[in-house]
Amino acid sequence: MTTTPMLEIRNLHARIEDREILKGVNLIVPKGEVHAIMGRNGSGKSTLSYVLAGREDYEVTEGEVLLDGVNILEMEPAERAVAGLFLAFQYPIEIPGVATMTFLKAALNAQRKGRGEAEISTPDFMRAVKTAGEKLNVDSDMLKRALNVGFSGGEKKRAEILQMALLAPKMCVLDETDSGLDIDALKVVSEGVNALRGPDRAMLVITHYQRLLDHIVPDVVHVFSDGRVVESGPKELALELEAKGYAGFDGEKAA
Amino acid sequence: MNKYAIPTLKEEIEDATVDAVLSLDVDKYKYGFESHFETDKAPKGLSEDTVRFISAKKGEPEWMLAWRLDAYRRWLTLTEPTWAKVHYPPIDYQDMYYYAAPKSAQKPKSLDEVDPALLEMYEKLGVPLKERELLAGVEQPRVAVDAVIDSVSVATTFRAELNKQGIIFCSIAEAIREYPELVRQYLGTVVPVSDNFYATLNSAVFTDGSFCYIPKGVRCPMELSTYFRINEAKTGQFERTLLIADEGSYVSYLEGCTAPSRAENQLHAAVVELVALKDAEIKYSTVQNWFPGDKDGKGGVYNFVTKRGDCRGENSKISWTQVETGSAITWKYPSCILRGDNSRGEFYSIAISNGYQQVDSGTKMIHLGKNTSSRIISKGIAAGFSDNTYRGQVSAHARATNARNFTQCDSLLIGDKCGAHTVPYIESRNASAVFEHEATTSKISDDQMFYCQQRGLSEEEAVALIVNGFVRDVLQHLPMEFMVETQKLISISLEGSVG
Ligand SMILES: Nc1ncnc2c1ncn2[C@@H]1O[C@H](COP(=O)(O)OP(=O)(O)O)[C@@H](O)[C@H]1O
Numbered sequence: 001m002t003t004t005p006m007l008e009i010r011n012l013h014a015r016i017e018d019r020e021i022l023k024g025v026n027l028i029v030p031k032g033e034v035h036a037i038m039g040r041n042g043s044g045k046s047t048l049s050y051v052l053a054g055r056e057d058y059e060v061t062e063g064e065v066l067l068d069g070v071n072i073l074e075m076e077p078a079e080r081a082v083a084g085l086f087l088a089f090q091y092p093i094e095i096p097g098v099a100t101m102t103f104l105k106a107a108l109n110a111q112r113k114g115r116g117e118a119e120i121s122t123p124d125f126m127r128a129v130k131t132a133g134e135k136l137n138v139d140s141d142m143l144k145r146a147l148n149v150g151f152s153g154g155e156k157k158r159a160e161i162l163q164m165a166l167l168a169p170k171m172c173v174l175d176e177t178d179s180g181l182d183i184d185a186l187k188v189v190s191e192g193v194n195a196l197r198g199p200d201r202a203m204l205v206i207t208h209y210q211r212l213l214d215h216i217v218p219d220v221v222h223v224f225s226d227g228r229v230v231e232s233g234p235k236e237l238a239l240e241l242e243a244k245g246y247a248g249f250d251g252e253k254a255a
Numbered sequence: 256m257n258k259y260a261i262p263t264l265k266e267e268i269e270d271a272t273v274d275a276v277l278s279l280d281v282d283k284y285k286y287g288f289e290s291h292f293e294t295d296k297a298p299k300g301l302s303e304d305t306v307r308f309i310s311a312k313k314g315e316p317e318w319m320l321a322w323r324l325d326a327y328r329r330w331l332t333l334t335e336p337t338w339a340k341v342h343y344p345p346i347d348y349q350d351m352y353y354y355a356a357p358k359s360a361q362k363p364k365s366l367d368e369v370d371p372a373l374l375e376m377y378e379k380l381g382v383p384l385k386e387r388e389l390l391a392g393v394e395q396p397r398v399a400v401d402a403v404i405d406s407v408s409v410a411t412t413f414r415a416e417l418n419k420q421g422i423i424f425c426s427i428a429e430a431i432r433e434y435p436e437l438v439r440q441y442l443g444t445v446v447p448v449s450d451n452f453y454a455t456l457n458s459a460v461f462t463d464g465s466f467c468y469i470p471k472g473v474r475c476p477m478e479l480s481t482y483f484r485i486n487e488a489k490t491g492q493f494e495r496t497l498l499i500a501d502e503g504s505y506v507s508y509l510e511g512c513t514a515p516s517r518a519e520n521q522l523h524a525a526v527v528e529l530v531a532l533k534d535a536e537i538k539y540s541t542v543q544n545w546f547p548g549d550k551d552g553k554g555g556v557y558n559f560v561t562k563r564g565d566c567r568g569e570n571s572k573i574s575w576t577q578v579e580t581g582s583a584i585t586w587k588y589p590s591c592i593l594r595g596d597n598s599r600g601e602f603y604s605i606a607i608s609n610g611y612q613q614v615d616s617g618t619k620m621i622h623l624g625k626n627t628s629s630r631i632i633s634k635g636i637a638a639g640f641s642d643n644t645y646r647g648q649v650s651a652h653a654r655a656t657n658a659r660n661f662t663q664c665d666s667l668l669i670g671d672k673c674g675a676h677t678v679p680y681i682e683s684r685n686a687s688a689v690f691e692h693e694a695t696t697s698k699i700s701d702d703q704m705f706y707c708q709q710r711g712l713s714e715e716e717a718v719a720l721i722v723n724g725f726v727r728d729v730l731q732h733l734p735m736e737f738m739v740e741t742q743k744l745i746s747i748s749l750e751g752s753v754g
């Protein structure tokens with residue numbers, strides 16, 4: 001069976017200021033699959049997520065990124081979002097004074113506008129938020145609070161997944177979604193993510209702990225080291241990594 | 256019960272923020288049009304003859320002319336103040352017109368009789384009457400509109416109903432003719448004739464404005480609303496507003512402005528006087544959106560306004576809420592004199608400057624009575640090459656035992672070519688007074704911008720959303736009609752501030 005790539009990264013090099021961080025990333029995530037990227041702190045995982053999303057501090061010096069067959073490297077961040085790319089942030093940003101509900105609606109309508117669709121009606125929006133919110137234990141009280149302001153670690157991550165659920169992206173990149181979560185929160189968030197798996201969507205789950213992958217079970221695991229993918233394999237690779245540590249893989253790359 | 260019940264009004268308003276953000280594309284600064292009315296002008300320049308001409312045109316009694324002439328003579332002895340942090344070329348007061356009135360000033364009985372061209376203009380201005388439909392399903396407060404075009408009231412609505420309650424709401428010119436005792440009793444008692452250069456000029460040549468009197472114990476059943484509009488090339492605008500809330504009464508007054516694009520600078524020197532007697536409350540809200548000048552800083556309105564409220568009686572309360580997005584130069588300090596014991600003054604302000612705009616605005620809270628309290632929340636947003644200064648004075652007189660003030664002054668900078676300044680003056684001659692002052696300055700962070708853009712918002716939409724969040728504490732104090740309009744204005748006035 002042939003698979004169609006949702007995300008295809010070819011020989012991606014990127015730098016910040018004068019420092020090269022991504023040094024030739026190659027990666028394909030087919031439609032319907034969930035891939036994990038594991039790598040030690042500082043290996044460039046978050047950088048990869050920012051470069052995919054188009055953050056302007058990073059300069060891409062080489063390579064290509066195709067989203068559902070379309071090169072996105074020339075696109076603005078908002079255009080990439082409209083094209084279906086979603087990044088769940090490792091550290092979600094506070095937006096003081098803007099109620100979570102308001103933010104959700106602004107984002108959803110901005111994306112609809114970007115696709116030439118009509119604005120969502122308030123009743124439809126309320127229904128969508130209600131459905132998505134219930135699964136993630138996000139109540140109306142939380143929706144009225146300013147986005148991420150004074151949110152606990154768990155609330156921040158639930159709010160990220162809520163946005164992901166509402167925006168229904170094709171390609172989800174989740175950066176350390178497990179950080180700052182206790183086990184109960186981890187379960188809620190993972191269930192939320194799992195509910196969004198589907199044949200027309202792909203996910204790239206970034207983590208440096210194996211434990212997240214017990215809850216969000218990946219189809220493929222990639223090991224990331226010093227700005228590139230050094231090894232790929234089935235989900236068992238994560239366990240191997242946990243047992244051996246990253247050092248073994250660094251050695252392989254160095255060899 | 257469903258946790259996600261019908262959205263509250265506030266949520267609806269938040270939805271409106273979103274709508275405003277989303278309508279950015281189509282909502283370019285589109286208020287730069289002119290409507291064509293024939294006008295009847297006084298000769299150019301300022302002299303005793305000009306003052307006599309204005310007074311005669313208005314059919315004023317002798318005492319009013321004398322009052323004006325006295326002001327004119329005092330004005331000749333004054334010089335323009337220079338302490339504000341604003342810069343502009345010298346104004347030639349002889350190169351301006353001081354009177355312009357639409358030709359057919361026949362007063363229509365209702366909006367139905369108003370010139371369709373005028374209604375169309377309101378339409379273009381987005382007068383909130385129309386926008387209330389946005390808030391479908393919500394019972395709407397009624398608004399009495401006393402529309403002012405080029406210095407003369409053209410339309411007044413809801414008059415009959417207000418009259419039934421004894422409320423007087425009319426042009427100041429009409430008040431001078433019809434209610435001379437009231438006018439004589441209160442005019443110039445809050446802002447004296449020689450208060451300052453601009454107020455004195457206004458006293459000499461004011462052409463129109465509103466007069467409002469709420470009788471004892473009456474709660475005004477609707478928001479009183481005036482839309483000011485500068486519409487005639489080189490016409491200085493000298494509005495005079497006098498609002499009196501008699502004992503135990505309440506009134507909410509809305510003032511909103513937009514102006515067409517002009518190459519010529521336009522001077523506006525209004526005076527607003529509020530008097531709150533015992534147990535009375537006045538809520539005065541302004542949205543000011545005059546032409547700020549083009550992208551190089553040319554043109555635009557000079558807005559030198561004197562607004563002051565006198566909490567004259569015990570337990571009275573005056574609350575100013577202002578949204579300042581327009582004008583090339585703003586010089587404006589809506590203030591409260593807290594004369595009555597237990598009286599309270601409030602000042603809530605959003606001041607946005609972009610391009611080459613210069614804003615020097617703030618308030619004065621003068622505590623004279625015992626147990627007086629005041630609250631100041633100021634949100635300044637500076638973008639482009641603009642300068643945005645908050646200047647505030649809080650003072651307690653020796654008699655002002657237990658005076659209380661809380662001031663919060665937040666500035667938000669967009670880009671690195673603009674400036675925000677906070678200049679608080681605090682003086683207390685009573686040891687029991689407690690004044691608190693908090694100030695912050697922040698920038699919209701790259702992280703916030705990137706986060707919003709990752710969710711699909713354009714740069715401008717992101718800025719508008721973040722700024723709307725920043726001003727939220729003040730927005731909440733605006734009447735419903737203005738809240739929606741303000742959120743749109745914020746988007747419009749910050750266009751071009753990023754990228
Ligand atoms: N803004 C920046 N300026 C300079 N170096 C940076 C910046 N952001 C990240 N880096 C560096 O890039 C490397 C990769 O960081 P990051 O992508 O955050 O790794 P990870 O997410 O795998 O922990 C690190 O060495 C980090 O110090």
Ligand SMILES: [Mg+2]
Binds near residue numbers: 045046047090175176
């Ligand atoms: Mg990281």
